[in-house]
Amino acid sequence: MSDFTFCTVQYESGDWDSAPLVPANLIDSVARYTAIRVAPSGVTVPLASRDLFRYPLAYLTGHLPVRFTDLERRILHEFCERGGLLFVDDHNHDVDGLFHKTATEELARATGAFVELPNSHALYSCFFRFDDGPPTTSHELNGWGDNLVHKHLRASLHGDRIAVLYSNKDYSSEWGYHPDNKRFLSVDNTKFGVNIVVYALTR
Amino acid sequence: MALWRLRAGATGAVQRVSGDAIERELATFIVSPAAAVHVTFEDTPSPAARDVLAAVARAGTRVTWTGASLTPLAISAERMREPSAPVIIAAASGGQVELRDGIAVLDTLRADAGATLEARSPAGTLGARAGHSHAAVAVGAPVALKPVLVLGRASWESKFTVAALEEAGWAVEVRLAVAPGADVTQGRLGTLDTSRYAAVVALDSALGPAGAGIVRFVRHGGGLVLLGGAGSAPAVRIIAPARPGPRRMPLVRSLGGPLPWDALPLYPLESVRLDAVRLAMRGAGVAAAARREGAGRVVQVGYDETWRWRMQGGDDAVAAHRAWWSRLVGSVAASPQPDGTEWGSAEGAPLARLVDALGPSSPAPADGKPPNHLPPWLLPATLAVLLAEWTSRRLRGAR
Numbered sequence: 001m002s003d004f005t006f007c008t009v010q011y012e013s014g015d016w017d018s019a020p021l022v023p024a025n026l027i028d029s030v031a032r033y034t035a036i037r038v039a040p041s042g043v044t045v046p047l048a049s050r051d052l053f054r055y056p057l058a059y060l061t062g063h064l065p066v067r068f069t070d071l072e073r074r075i076l077h078e079f080c081e082r083g084g085l086l087f088v089d090d091h092n093h094d095v096d097g098l099f100h101k102t103a104t105e106e107l108a109r110a111t112g113a114f115v116e117l118p119n120s121h122a123l124y125s126c127f128f129r130f131d132d133g134p135p136t137t138s139h140e141l142n143g144w145g146d147n148l149v150h151k152h153l154r155a156s157l158h159g160d161r162i163a164v165l166y167s168n169k170d171y172s173s174e175w176g177y178h179p180d181n182k183r184f185l186s187v188d189n190t191k192f193g194v195n196i197v198v199y200a201l202t203r
Numbered sequence: 204m205a206l207w208r209l210r211a212g213a214t215g216a217v218q219r220v221s222g223d224a225i226e227r228e229l230a231t232f233i234v235s236p237a238a239a240v241h242v243t244f245e246d247t248p249s250p251a252a253r254d255v256l257a258a259v260a261r262a263g264t265r266v267t268w269t270g271a272s273l274t275p276l277a278i279s280a281e282r283m284r285e286p287s288a289p290v291i292i293a294a295a296s297g298g299q300v301e302l303r304d305g306i307a308v309l310d311t312l313r314a315d316a317g318a319t320l321e322a323r324s325p326a327g328t329l330g331a332r333a334g335h336s337h338a339a340v341a342v343g344a345p346v347a348l349k350p351v352l353v354l355g356r357a358s359w360e361s362k363f364t365v366a367a368l369e370e371a372g373w374a375v376e377v378r379l380a381v382a383p384g385a386d387v388t389q390g391r392l393g394t395l396d397t398s399r400y401a402a403v404v405a406l407d408s409a410l411g412p413a414g415a416g417i418v419r420f421v422r423h424g425g426g427l428v429l430l431g432g433a434g435s436a437p438a439v440r441i442i443a444p445a446r447p448g449p450r451r452m453p454l455v456r457s458l459g460g461p462l463p464w465d466a467l468p469l470y471p472l473e474s475v476r477l478d479a480v481r482l483a484m485r486g487a488g489v490a491a492a493a494r495r496e497g498a499g500r501v502v503q504v505g506y507d508e509t510w511r512w513r514m515q516g517g518d519d520a521v522a523a524h525r526a527w528w529s530r531l532v533g534s535v536a537a538s539p540q541p542d543g544t545e546w547g548s549a550e551g552a553p554l555a556r557l558v559d560a561l562g563p564s565s566p567a568p569a570d571g572k573p574p575n576h577l578p579p580w581l582l583p584a585t586l587a588v589l590l591a592e593w594t595s596r597r598l599r600g601a602r
Contacts, residue, residue: 002359002508034382036357053514056359082514082521083366126387161366201357202379202387203365 004030004201006042007055009086011072014064014099017044018091019172022059028179029190030197034127047072056084057200061091061172066103068110076110080156080163085200086111093137093145093170100168107156111164114154123153123162127198128191134167135192137174145170161203165196217241217568222270225252232259241567244270247336247553257560267565268557276300277552278331278338284401285533286372288345292320296333303330304342340551346539348401350374350390351532354413355406357381360430363510364406364528365389371529376400380409395420401536402426405433414438422497426535431507432470444479444492444503445472458515463523464490468507493534500535 006023010016023042030038045052048071052058058079068076076086088107092099108114117123119133133152140149146168156164175190182188218237220228222244232240232255240259242248248256260266276296283289292309294300295317302309302320305327312318314333322329330339351368355361357379368375376390393399395416402425403417410417410433417439421427427439432450434443447470455465464485471488475481482502483491493502513524550556558564 004358034357034385036381050515054511056362056510056514083363084514127381127385159370198357198381198387201359201362202377202381203362 003037003039004057004197005039005055006197007052007058008042008044009047009052009058009060010044011047011060011062011066012069013067014062016060016062018063019061019089019176021176021178022061022172025175025177025179025182025190026193026197028182029188029194033191033194034198036197036201048075050075052079053082053084057087057197058084059087059089060103061089062099062103063092063097065098065101066106068106073106073110076107080111080158083158083161085162086164087167087196087200088164089167089170089172091170091172093139093168093173097145104154104166107164107166111156111158114156114164114166116152117155117162117165119152122203123165123195123199126202127195130192130195134169135189137169137171137189139170139173162199219243219567222246222248222252222268225255229255232264236262236264239265239267239568242266242268244268244557245272245335247273247276247338248557250550250553250556253553253557253560260561265568266561267567268561269564269566270554270557272335273554274298274333274336275554276331276333276336276338277555278302278329278340279551280329280340280342282343282345283530283533284346284348284536284538285529286348287323287529290322290325290329290342292322292325292329292331294318294320294331294338296331296336298333300331300333303332304328336554338551338553348373348536348538349397350376350400351402351404351536352392352395352400352413353377353379353404353406354410355379355404355433356409357387358406359510360406360508363513363524364404364430367513367525367528368404368532370525373529373532378411378413380411386411395425397424397537400425401538402428402532404428404430404532405436405439406430407433408436410436410438418442418496421499421501424498424537426499426532426537427496427501428531428535429501429503430509431468431505434470434472434503439501442494442496442501444494444501445475445489447471447503447505448473448488450507458512458520459517463512463516463520464506467509467511470505470507472503472505499537502531502535504531 006027008023027038030036052075090100124130124133136149139145150168154166155162175193217239220240220242222242256266274296278294280290280292292302294302294314296314300314301311304325309322310320325342328339328341330337351373353365353375361379365375365377376392377388379387381387395413415438421442429443432447434447451469453466453468458466469485469490472492475489475492476494479492479494481489481492491504513520
């Protein structure tokens, strides 16, 4: 059995590397809470590379406008068709921001329309329980960005499975710290990230 | 019987009949049976015609036949135990054969050494035609299959195995270990019993609480698929066809080639049991084996990380991976009906049935010659013996 390897997607436009601490933090959480065999380091894979198919869960984030090349769009489409799951987080936390508009437009072109994910979805109960749906972030509560608390995540579905999970909540900022600093949190805010990994590995 | 034969033979008639006139000639056969009947078949005889001739032969008439245009054609069909219930049709004719169902032609194949065709949802009777010969088999209705239980650890293999089976139409229940005491489950997860499940798929050695009931489940008719190193789990070791050896990485790296198996890691199967059948090899090592255990079946596959085939294989990899998993589970799944009860294969090999009923083809006997005629010297010899006996008695004074 191969180890789970956290994969960050590198795309041509925008700032794909805006949250460099997130992978290590989530890897730490997966190893801390589960028995899933996890590679100690993540990888970065170009969206235009078929190497992406070696990592069925991939993470994409950024602040800046997103424009996929034709090849990136094709690879992403095939990735989802084969059963991969792309987790996209708006690092801008700004509904009217450039990342949100352009990323959702590009993603919809590549993988299909988005729907609102119900807060009763298995994603919120497959390991840790989140009875109210996606956990809020400090950016939402502080009124940054669009000054909204987003009650739902959105998803592009492939059958009844999530192909693209899209978040406006800026988990990239929320989880962007060194894993050792978890000890300063009363509640580990990366637990939802563990759910994303567990869901990806089991559905 | 001998007198009848002599009488019939005295008529010296060999009735020559065309194969398609046999049923019409039935009354003639009964009312005034000939000494011999020779049938020339231009086409495959119907079961009724063959039965008439068999009855006539048993009544004492010598029946011979020829059929130069008949082809030794045979067809068989087996419905796979999968949700889509495809039918595998096998035909052999020594040449080209046309396969059809009750509605239309399915395909035309070269069947010199046999050929197979997978039909997704054939309608009615399946038939094969080669030249003037035809054969047919009835296809039973699909049966509803029970769910499959997938056990193992949360991994890419579990994700894509469940996905493949669900996409193929299987109802899948799941228990996947995520952390000590924490499993991801799907479905109602009832008692492991053949009344609830068709098969268990063990992806690795993490079998959880269901593991203890697997041996009993299989012995009562359930199916078991053991993947990779799962065969080493204590709960299933005693019924596994083999013992998984040390994991080996593949020598071939590309999963896009024609043999994706060679690009997957493998637990070569060692110490294969004597009652197990080797299903696949990689080099000199056994890659897959199967055996029966009680009323159930176990198939063990040494390949690991089959999900890579789906994600990194060629354009058809998703469908191929799905079909492979569905067939693998179907090969062991408990079936609501015993094998073979739904198949009417009476006319699957009509020429063989004809030979069985009437013997091999042979030329017509010559007219006027009774089929079991006496040697020409027998009558004078008999008379001479009788005369000698009479003369002897007269000479001895006996009466």
